[in-house]
Amino acid sequence: MKARLFTPGPTPVPEETLLELAKPVTYHRTAEAKAILGEVTEDLKYVFQTKNTVLTLTSSGTGGMDAAVACASVPGDKAILLTAGRWGERWRGVLKAYGANVINVEVPYGKAVTPQMLDIALRANPDAKIVLSTLSETSTGVGHDIAAFGELVAKTDALLLVDAISGLGAMECRTDDWKIDICVTGSQKALMLPPGLAFVSVSEKAWKVIDATPVRNFYLDLRRYKKSIAESDTPFTPANTLIKAQRVSLKKIRAEGIENLWARHAKMATACRAAIAAMGLELFAERPNNGLTVITVPANIDGSATLKMMEKKYGFKFADGQDNMKGKIWRLSHMGYTDAFDVLGAISALELVLIESGYKMTPGAGVAAFQTSLAKAI
Amino acid sequence: MKARLFTPGPTPVPEETLLELAKPVTYHRTAEAKAILGEVTEDLKYVFQTKNTVLTLTSSGTGGMDAAVACASVPGDKAILLTAGRWGERWRGVLKAYGANVINVEVPYGKAVTPQMLDIALRANPDAKIVLSTLSETSTGVGHDIAAFGELVAKTDALLLVDAISGLGAMECRTDDWKIDICVTGSQKALMLPPGLAFVSVSEKAWKVIDATPVRNFYLDLRRYKKSIAESDTPFTPANTLIKAQRVSLKKIRAEGIENLWARHAKMATACRAAIAAMGLELFAERPNNGLTVITVPANIDGSATLKMMEKKYGFKFADGQDNMKGKIWRLSHMGYTDAFDVLGAISALELVLIESGYKMTPGAGVAAFQTSLAKAI
Numbered sequence: 001m002k003a004r005l006f007t008p009g010p011t012p013v014p015e016e017t018l019l020e021l022a023k024p025v026t027y028h029r030t031a032e033a034k035a036i037l038g039e040v041t042e043d044l045k046y047v048f049q050t051k052n053t054v055l056t057l058t059s060s061g062t063g064g065m066d067a068a069v070a071c072a073s074v075p076g077d078k079a080i081l082l083t084a085g086r087w088g089e090r091w092r093g094v095l096k097a098y099g100a101n102v103i104n105v106e107v108p109y110g111k112a113v114t115p116q117m118l119d120i121a122l123r124a125n126p127d128a129k130i131v132l133s134t135l136s137e138t139s140t141g142v143g144h145d146i147a148a149f150g151e152l153v154a155k156t157d158a159l160l161l162v163d164a165i166s167g168l169g170a171m172e173c174r175t176d177d178w179k180i181d182i183c184v185t186g187s188q189k190a191l192m193l194p195p196g197l198a199f200v201s202v203s204e205k206a207w208k209v210i211d212a213t214p215v216r217n218f219y220l221d222l223r224r225y226k227k228s229i230a231e232s233d234t235p236f237t238p239a240n241t242l243i244k245a246q247r248v249s250l251k252k253i254r255a256e257g258i259e260n261l262w263a264r265h266a267k268m269a270t271a272c273r274a275a276i277a278a279m280g281l282e283l284f285a286e287r288p289n290n291g292l293t294v295i296t297v298p299a300n301i302d303g304s305a306t307l308k309m310m311e312k313k314y315g316f317k318f319a320d321g322q323d324n325m326k327g328k329i330w331r332l333s334h335m336g337y338t339d340a341f342d343v344l345g346a347i348s349a350l351e352l353v354l355i356e357s358g359y360k361m362t363p364g365a366g367v368a369a370f371q372t373s374l375a376k377a378i
Numbered sequence: 379m380k381a382r383l384f385t386p387g388p389t390p391v392p393e394e395t396l397l398e399l400a401k402p403v404t405y406h407r408t409a410e411a412k413a414i415l416g417e418v419t420e421d422l423k424y425v426f427q428t429k430n431t432v433l434t435l436t437s438s439g440t441g442g443m444d445a446a447v448a449c450a451s452v453p454g455d456k457a458i459l460l461t462a463g464r465w466g467e468r469w470r471g472v473l474k475a476y477g478a479n480v481i482n483v484e485v486p487y488g489k490a491v492t493p494q495m496l497d498i499a500l501r502a503n504p505d506a507k508i509v510l511s512t513l514s515e516t517s518t519g520v521g522h523d524i525a526a527f528g529e530l531v532a533k534t535d536a537l538l539l540v541d542a543i544s545g546l547g548a549m550e551c552r553t554d555d556w557k558i559d560i561c562v563t564g565s566q567k568a569l570m571l572p573p574g575l576a577f578v579s580v581s582e583k584a585w586k587v588i589d590a591t592p593v594r595n596f597y598l599d600l601r602r603y604k605k606s607i608a609e610s611d612t613p614f615t616p617a618n619t620l621i622k623a624q625r626v627s628l629k630k631i632r633a634e635g636i637e638n639l640w641a642r643h644a645k646m647a648t649a650c651r652a653a654i655a656a657m658g659l660e661l662f663a664e665r666p667n668n669g670l671t672v673i674t675v676p677a678n679i680d681g682s683a684t685l686k687m688m689e690k691k692y693g694f695k696f697a698d699g700q701d702n703m704k705g706k707i708w709r710l711s712h713m714g715y716t717d718a719f720d721v722l723g724a725i726s727a728l729e730l731v732l733i734e735s736g737y738k739m740t741p742g743a744g745v746a747a748f749q750t751s752l753a754k755a756i
Contacts, residue, residue: 012403063597063614196574196619219598240388
């Protein structure tokens with residue numbers, strides 16, 4: 001049976017990228033290695049849509065979030081945290097560890113934080129030093145209006161820190177135009193690589209703050225990465241096979257074009273939503289993003305058992321809800337090296353297990369709606 | 379031309395490990411993934427020679443060193459730092475970032491710190507909280523007598539933190555018997571994997587300190603890894619393809635047996651030393667370790683140009699000296715997936731470029747001495 005991965009990270013990796021990983025290992029302090037990192041950095045700037053350099057850290061995405069908070073704040077700094085799910089809570093964990101004074105702006109799972117909520121929080125906390133948000137709240141499927149957040153934060157002295165780990169490269173994210181001060185992503189989502197690298201862009205406004213902030217870490221000190229990247233190098237031994245493989249995947253992104261890529265993800269997300277509706281299912285997120293489709297498990301259906309059956313019988317691996325959302329939602333990723341025909345198969349498999357589980361629907365309703373949506377987009 | 383890697387990290391990776399990296403990416407929160415990490419952890423315990431668990435961090439080795447200092451000390455803590463080169467200086471950088479009160483016990487490059495020096499330092503600083511050393515000081519080729527250091531530190535309340543990044547798995551290192559409290563290594567040396575993972579073992583004595591130390595980091599907080607590893611899991615998305623590939627390389631180590639592996643490295647190191655002497659060259663390290671051979675560049679030879687020629691003409695990649703040692707030493711690694719016949723080729727290539735550079739020696743003297751040493755060890 002073919003195994004098909006639809007989890008929102010890791011995501012499928014192109015075959016030629018995987019083959020790059022199988023090549024003999026090389027030394028990382030050479031002119032050739034610098035040229036590769038230089039190319040990767042340029043391509044990342046394109047994906048981030050930023051003129052600023054992008055730093056490459058050997059860590060998971062959380063390492064990048066940690067670096068951002070550790071370098072851009074001091075204990076007691078007021079931090080406005082916009083939370084709509086588990087990944088906002090991840091920011092909270094980082095903030096707590098670093099002693100920030102957290103102002104929580106929180107909405108229930110499935111809802112999105114609005115620009116109005118941020119506006120009120122900024123007015124009530126004019127001394128806030130940082131504002132933290134999540135581009136794609138992958139635990140719920142919500143996408144945030146980072147452009148609007150950026151407009152509001154840019155009027156203040158605060159910095160906007162965005163966890164774009166599972167959104168960047170799948171949905172529109174214009175780091176500079178949207179005035180994101182520190183933008184963090186990871187390799188294992190839309191960038192079509194296995195996990196292991198985090199990428200961080202830093203605005204001039206943020207560097208001013210970071211350069212004036214006392215050092216309180218070492219391996220994740222962004223200043224060290226900035227100094228090294230000026231020579232297309234890294235301060236510590238990087239996961240260099242991953243960097244070489246990232247180059248291959250980034251070339252695919254450049255060849256497609258970032259706006260075409262956003263449009264492709266939007267098309268898949270739209271078709272998924274049409275399919276879900278035709279199957280009588282509901283989206284969980286009120287402001288769904290285009291990287292994944294999160295479906296509310298219908299009444300009388302065992303959500304976790306359905307996913308297990310789908311994997312066992314058909315080889316399709318969706319993600320369950322996390323923590324207290326387990327069994328309540330299904331998360332179907334369509335990020336990165338996944339196209340509409342892959343997702344069509346996923347809808348087919350979901351239909352089959354639902355029908356087998358006694359769920360009442362017309363066989364083919366989801367697949368037909370998906371196809372109709374695709375046809376409309378020709 | 380065949381490319382042959384003799385740098386002291388990254389080192390060559392077995393073909394079947396590389397092929398593992400080319401397999402389709404899988405989700406990391408599954409029973410299968412836990413079973414794999416469980417196996418890797420057990421095999422790491424064997425390599426570390428410890429009964430304690432071993433934590434897997436997605437970072438370079440420096441990330442593991444950072445985690446050790448951040449979690450086991452507070453600002454102002456007295457730290458006795460045994461430095462014999464660049465990697466001791468790496469410890470110093472970490473200690474400074476975390477505000478330790480560093481007591482430097484330092485020897486010139488090429489020399490080893492002696493147990494007597496540590497003994498004096500411990501007596502003079504009975505309030506020291508941590509002692510830091512380097513198993514293999516790869517910048518100079520020196521190996522330290524960690525067993526003796528461990529005996530001394532164990533008599534005190536201080537913890538012994540050892541950077542075993544480029545030694546563990548190549549030279550004898552018995553974490554428990556030698557009373558190492560925090561032992562750090564990386565994937566890209568003797569463990570036969572590309573860079574990207576750090577492994578950290580922690581003694582009970584160290585956990586007591588860590589558990590009583592205020593939190594001051596997040597991504598590199600060892601407490602989080604301890605909690606997760608109890609369920610064979612990781613707190614953050616791990617570089618799971620590297621973990622799967624590490625399993626393959628660790629199985630090779632188990633199949634060989636750790637003491638056989640130490641003996642093999644010793645045999646290669648001994649043969650290298652014989653070859654060097656026969657060529658009229660000198661070892662740079664006074665207490666050479668078995669992971670690499672560091673050779674003093676002879677007078678009237680351009681060290682860096684020699685390495686460039688060797689790479690260009692014969693495809694052999696040695697490492698140059700770092701920073702102010704550049705051009706003064708040659709570093710020939712024989713760690714991990716490197717056998718005596720590989721190293722014989724390296725000696726041959728070194729002979730050829732030296733002869734071409736006008737160095738006076740009998741052609742074949744090095745190779746013959748290497749072979750004679752091997753024959754003696756049959």
